[in-house]
Amino acid sequence: MQQSNVSYSYSGSQVTLLVVLRILIGWHFLYEGVTKLLNPSWSSLGYLADSKGIFADMFQNWASNPNAVRTIDFMNEWGLTLVGLGLIMGCLTRISIFGGIVMLGFYYLSHPPMVGYKYALPSEGSYLWVNKNLIEIFALAVLYVFPTHQIVGIDRLIFSKKYNKSI
Amino acid sequence: MSDSNNISRRNILKAFAAVPVLGALGFGVLRKKNYDNDIRDQIVKELGISYDPPVLPTIEGVDKSKPIRVGIIGYGIRGEQLMRAAGFAHPKTIDQWREAAEKDSKDHRLEDFLAQEDLNLQFTGACDLFDVRAQEAMEACSNVNRKGSKEQNTLTCKRYRTYQELLAATDIDAVIIAAPDHWHAQIAIDAAKAGKHIYVEKGMTRTIEEVFQLTDAIKKSNVIFQLGHQGRQTESFIKAKEIIDKGLLGKISLIEVCTNRNSPNGAWVYDIHPDASEKTIDWEQFQKPSPNKVPFSKERFFRWRCWWDYGTGLGGDLLTHEYDAINQIMNLGIPHSCVASGGVYFYKDGREVPDVFQAVYEYPERDLTFMYSATLSSDRDRGKMIMGHDGNISIGGELTVYADQESTRYKPLIDKGVIDPQIPIFLYSPGSKRIDAVTSATAKYFAGRGLLYTYRQGKRVDTTHLHIKEWTDCIRTNQQPSCNIDQGFQEAITAHMATVSYRENVKVFWDPDKQQVLKGKSLKS
Structure with missing residues (x-):
């Protein structure tokens, strides 16, 4: 895909809104990550143990293995933080978007909002099949196919040769 | 300023355009953390209490090298649980746990049981008035290596028809009493007189008079007495x-x-066991201390x-x-x-x-x-x-x-x-x-x-195991456990x-x- 050409065809307001969306999602990821890093008692354990649905066995197995929980805790804390930084700064953005989608996919699959599933942590809204994780996944997918990192972001410098050529 | 300079400056500006966002987030996080810390500090200061986990009292200087020889009196539902908590499960229970763990990897009962500390006990005697349970008790008592029925089929434990015979045995240092409540006091009093250390289930006695008699007997003896309130370890x-x-x-x-x-x-x-009958149950011995004597009743027995x-x-x-x-x-x-x-x-x-x-x-x-x-x-x-x-x-x-x-x-x-x-x-x-x-x-x-x-x-942590461990540690160090006769007196x-x-x-x-x-x-x- 000639991504620089695609990006170059955006209108000013399109670029602005896409970048704002990217930064907002980045903020969400980064703050979730930083909060976990700053809270030594945070653990994914309860969330994993409370999993429902067809993948519940897998998540609950991880919950019962202290080493797996430690690894998952580490990956969440740093995964969320790095994805957040990547999205906000527009740095290695495509990898960040991909990482974000994978993480959100796990959250969605571990706690699918299906009929009859009740979770220990009540949700702040009402969801059936579609929840905020799923919406955020698709918002990231939109950002993947409408990239802005080479317009506003450090990727502009990383991929400068390619970008400069297109100018 | 040249065009290329302009382009490169614009490049840099657009590349780092989002830096202020990070600054804002950093500022917000810092403010929130300070706010939370401030509230926490004020509450901590006001309460003046340690936020560390509680320190469970441990008994120092326990020498486990010499086994304690134990007799089990009463191998019903609770007796079986107590034996497991002491490290002795029936081989068939091990089979069932193993099978369950193979079917469901989340079933950790066998794993937890095998991980339970070895208290170095020997169950040398068992007494139960129902033949089926007495046999099972002997099989559980003999399972010192925590094996299944294929690996464990020898009996190293003796069955006693009466608790008096069990108390008279010279190869028993201590007894776990899980007989029905109407037998608790008499068995425990006799055990104290025989110099056997006692772990007895709650309720401690059936009557008020028995509370005084049992307390008196324990006070006069040198045995270590623990009442079965495992909540003491919570x-x-x-x-x-x-x-x-x-x-x-x-x-x-x-x-x-x-x-x-x-x-x-x-x-x-x-449940009433299918093999229960007047032939397999010593009914007269069962109802000996009860105030009213009635004809054989499976319902009353179980x-x-x-x-x-x-x-x-x-x-x-x-x-x-x-x-x-x-x-x-x-x-x-x-x-x-x-x-x-x-x-x-x-x-x-x-x-x-x-x-x-x-x-x-x-x-x-x-x-x-x-x-x-x-x-x-x-x-x-x-x-x-x-x-x-x-x-x-x-x-x-x-x-x-x-x-x-x-x-x-x-x-x-x-x-x-x-x-x-x-x-x-x-x-x-x-x-x-x-x-x-x-x-x-x-x-x-x-x-x-x-x-x-x-x-x-x-x-999972089994508080009953901790309670029995406290009792055996106290026997080995000659100390009073947490639920001793004074606590038992008040409870009863x-x-x-x-x-x-x-x-x-x-x-x-x-x-x-x-x-x-x-x-x-x-x-x-």
Whole structure:
């Protein structure tokens, strides 16, 4: 895909809104990550143990293995933080978007909002099949196919040769 | 300025355009953290309590090199559980656990059992009045290596037809008594006289007279006595004691505890074994100490808790656990008076003991009421609640302290918005990484549902194992365990006061000077 050409065809307001969306999602990821890093008692354990649905066995197995929980805790804390930084700064953005989608996919699959599933942590809204994780996944997918990192972001410098050529 | 310079400056500007966003987030995070820390510091300063997990007392200088030789008296449901907690499971139980673990990797019963500390015990004798259970007891006693039925089929344990013969054996140092309640006192008294250390299940005795006789016998002996209230090993109770001792709740006026069960098994309608008969059960020996002698009854043998001849119903079976927990936390002692009521309202199966039972105890010297409430036909849990002028504490697997809306002590902090009476000022979840004053809603929900407790460290902690370990450690070091005869005396008298009040429909008083339970007469407080 000639991504620089695609990006170059955006209108000013399109670029602005896409970048704002990217930064907002980045903020969400980064703050979730930083909060976990700053809270030594945070653990994914309860969330994993409370999993429902067809993948519940897998998540609950991880919950019962202290080493797996430690690894998952580490990956969440740093995964969320790095994805957040990547999205906000527009740095290695495509990898960040991909990482974000994978993480959100796990959250969605571990706690699918299906009929009859009740979770220990009540949700702040009402969801059936579609929840905020799923919406955020698709918002990231939109950002993947409408990239802005080479317009506003450090990727502009990383991929400068390619970008400069297109100018 | 050249065009290329302009382009490169524009490049840099656009590349780092989002830096201010990071600055804003960093500023926000810092402010929030300072705010949380400030609130936490103020609460910690006010409470002056350690947020570290409770330190379970350990017994120093235990030398396990020499085995303690134990006899089991009574291998029913509880006897079997006690044996497992001591490290001896029936080989067939090991088979079942292994099979269950193969089918379901989340079934950790075998793994947990194998990980349980080896206390270096030898079960050399077993006594049960039902042949089938006696045989199973011998097989469990012999399973020192924790093997399944294919690997373990030799018997190293002797069966005794009577407990007297077991107590006379020279290769037994200690006994675990899990016979029905009407046998507890006599067996324990005889064991003390024979110099055998004693672990006896609750309720300690069936009658008030037996409480005095047993206490006397234990005091005169040198044996180590432990009553089976494994709640003594519960971390949250130990932390609760620390909180109450610090006076964080202010003046305490009311304590509510409950039992909630809602199944036939919970209401003592236990299975009757298909092989049970007059030939396989020594019925006469079973009913020897009971006040009324009746013809052979399988129901009475297996479901003895339902009759006054053998037990004291909710009073001895479950009130005792609740009382002992609070006695451990608050050192209540024996109450001034008791009124109890209830009835057989759900299980109209011929039982004598009530299935709904309330007991209200007064402690005028402490200015408080202790209330027990139970039904065997509703699972609604009300927990243990201790209510003070400045705050209240609820105790279950976890422990939660709330400040009272109208508290005098916390008023300045409530007015300043530092303390919110809707949010716990202290929450402790066993096994969580640490205790914190400011707890996230998520942690609270998960902890409240016991998920953290079950899965943390990948294994459950069996308090009964810890209680037996404390007993054997005390035997080896000649020390008093946590639920010794003094605690047992208070537990038993308190529970019997409720039973007497219910059965005789009178208010019952304790005279501490004469050491007597008085019925229907008012005592000056």
